[in-house]
Amino acid sequence: MTRSAAALAVLLAVPLALAAALALGSVDLGWSRLGPALLGGGDEVAREIVWGLRAPRAFAAFASGALLAVAGVLLQILLRNPLADPGVLGISGGAAVGALAAILAGATGATVHAAAFAGAAFAAGLVILAAARLGSVDVTRVLLTGVALAAIFGAVVSLMLALAPAMQLQGMLFWLLGDLSAAGSPLPALVVLAIVIAVAIAIGPKLDALALGTDKARSLGVHVGAVRGAAFVAAAGATVAAVMLAGAIGFVGLVVPQALRLVGFHAHLRLVPLAAAAGGSLVAVADTIGRAAFPPLELPVGAILALVGAPVLLVLLAKTR
Amino acid sequence: MSLAAKALTLRVPGRTLVDALDFEVKPGERWAVLGPNGAGKSSVLAALAGLRDPASGAVTLAGRPVAQYGRRELASRVGILLQDEPESFWGSTLDYVRLGALARGGAGFAPDPAVERDADEALAAVDLGAHAAQPYRTLSGGERQRARIAQLLVQAPHYLLLDEPLTHLDLRHQLAAIEGLAALAGRGRAVVMALHEPWLAARYCDHALLLYDSARFSAGPAESLLRREPLERLYGCTLEAFAEAGRRLFPPVST
Structure with missing residues (x-):
């Protein structure tokens, strides 16, 4: 498979994944009702299921996956570490503490989102402050700061799980595995996604030059501090928007960028949009499977993701050099 | 200036x-x-x-x-060829050399013809024209050094x-x-x-x-x-000095 064919496949996956997410679910509408509903006609119930229930969730799944994948791309080049993912900065950890505390207190829906946002923003603020204080040069220290924060949040999460009454436990576990069932409007996340992609593309060639080292990048005309700062804030913002929408979905941010690199996409101008397309499609598909496989049960999207995505990575590892 | x-x-x-x-x-x-x-x-x-x-x-x-x-x-x-560079660049030799044009903004989706021409010329100048499509990291040490010179030529x-x-x-x-x-x-x-x-x-x-x-x-x-004298002081060793056809050579004799 050539690179352009791969790029085309990734881009085509977006409409296919979204169409599948609209067409499939716990209720089997059948083609006769689904077709007209997809086109905006048909009976009112089918239309409400497709556009009122499934569409927001499909776009929320897509947005969160795309945001996490782009955040992964940015963090991996920024920290010069292929294993970096949105989790390393402690942002998902902060969101988890906020969300679980809210669930523990009996909150649902928008309150949980607000609490997740507060936790994520708090963690992101701490890491950005630490990075700004340390200067952008010492990447290891920023990374270790994030790791330390993540460890603290992880410990708090464990304590909350241990102390939680059985009634709240399932909701908490689902949030930790990634949960789109209570995702609100995807619009803010889609706006953040558009901004983050625009920023990443604007600094794309400069991110490429960072691979040559700080001094070389500077001598080629890159304001390294500004580029790193922009990438860092974009990654943090993307992570915050994703985790408040969908909970702590793991895997996407780490694996999607790496899989695309294995196929041969490295230049950030192309890697960033493709990561958004692939990450978004992957989460949309995983969430659709989670909804449609065993209705009325919903399977956690994070688990499906790993089950679908990890074999893809293994195949790529085996087939590429 | x-x-x-x-x-x-x-x-x-x-x-x-x-x-x-x-x-x-x-x-x-x-x-x-x-x-x-x-x-x-x-x-x-x-x-x-x-x-x-x-x-x-x-x-x-x-x-x-x-x-x-x-x-x-x-x-x-002002451009510089550094002594060390991380060897983590992922692209082709041409991709690498093209980064020299970063300050000119010549690194968008559509290739800039002027940058492409400069990159081709620079690769030819360092005798790497045949290696343009080869992954940079698979070049030999000397070839990589020539690619780095070519990048500086593109930066101009x-x-x-x-x-x-x-x-x-x-x-x-x-x-x-x-x-x-x-x-x-x-x-x-x-x-x-x-x-x-x-x-x-x-x-x-x-x-x-x-x-x-x-x-x-x-x-x-x-x-x-x-x-001879300033160089002997500089390197802390004894040199001979030859001049032949206007060219000066300084073979070391002993430390």
């Missing part, structure tokens, strides 16, 4: 590399920077490129401290600073590289090269900066500095 060190002092923890260095590079000049290991050759070049803050003094370009230039503005005027700054540009190059490519670089000076650019071979300096450079161990320096015309 000139690139100048003004009372430039560079320190690393526990050591002063150069103390109150004064010298001035003018367009069209070819400078050799010579000195023993650790004398501060790389640090002086990095400071000239605005990549290292002096302990005191300044580097000025056209009378204005380089620290006051924007990175992009500076990149079109007025002042080219090169830290040991001939490292890893075979004899033919050493000659081709240094002749090509020296020829750039004929077209109004200035070349400053850290070298280890006094005979190359004597043959291709018109000015020399000698950096001694003791943070002292001499700067001036090559014919007065590239002689």
Whole structure:
């Protein structure tokens, strides 16, 4: 498979994944009702299921996956570490503490989102402050700061799980595995996604030059501090928007960028949009499977993701050099 | 317009590399920077490129401290070939060389024809035309060094600073590289090269900066500095000096 064919496949996956997410679910509408509903006609119930229930969730799944994948791309080049993912900065950890505390207190829906946002923003603020204080040069220290924060949040999460009454436990576990069932409007996340992609593309060639080292990048005309700062804030913002929408979905941010690199996409101008397309499609598909496989049960999207995505990575590892 | 060190002092923890260095590079000049290991050759070049803050003094370009230039503005005027670079670049040799045009903004989705032409010419100039599509990281050490020179040619700054540009190059490519670089000076650019071979300096450079161990320096015309006595003092060994057909050679005799 050539690179352009791969790029085309990734881009085509977006409409296919979204169409599948609209067409499939716990209720089997059948083609006769689904077709007209997809086109905006048909009976009112089918239309409400497709556009009122499934569409927001499909776009929320897509947005969160795309945001996490782009955040992964940015963090991996920024920290010069292929294993970096949105989790390393402690942002998902902060969101988890906020969300679980809210669930523990009996909150649902928008309150949980607000609490997740507060936790994520708090963690992101701490890491950005630490990075700004340390200067952008010492990447290891920023990374270790994030790791330390993540460890603290992880410990708090464990304590909350241990102390939680059985009634709240399932909701908490689902949030930790990634949960789109209570995702609100995807619009803010889609706006953040558009901004983050625009920023990443604007600094794309400069991110490429960072691979040559700080001094070389500077001598080629890159304001390294500004580029790193922009990438860092974009990654943090993307992570915050994703985790408040969908909970702590793991895997996407780490694996999607790496899989695309294995196929041969490295230049950030192309890697960033493709990561958004692939990450978004992957989460949309995983969430659709989670909804449609065993209705009325919903399977956690994070688990499906790993089950679908990890074999893809293994195949790529085996087939590429 | 000139690139100048003004009372430039560079320190690393526990050591002063150069103390109150004064010298001035003018367009069209070819400078050799010579000195023993650790004398501060790389640090002086990095400071000239605005990549290292002096302990005191300044580097000025056209009378204005380089620290006051924007990175992009500076990149079109001063370029540097560093001694070390992380080998983590993922693209083809052509991708690598094209990054030289970053300051010109020639790195978008659509290839800029001017940049493509410059990149092709630069690759041909360093004899890598046949390797344009090869992944950069699979090039040999010498080929990689030539790709780095080609990237600097695409950047096309007025002042080219090169830290040991001939490292890893075979004899033919050493000659081709240094002749090509020296020829750039004929077209109004200035070349400053850290070298280890006094005979190359004597043959291709018109000015020399000698950096001694003791943070002292001499700067001036090559014919007065590239002689047996100053070089013996510089390297701390006994040399012979031959002159044949106007070329000077300095074979070492003993330490």
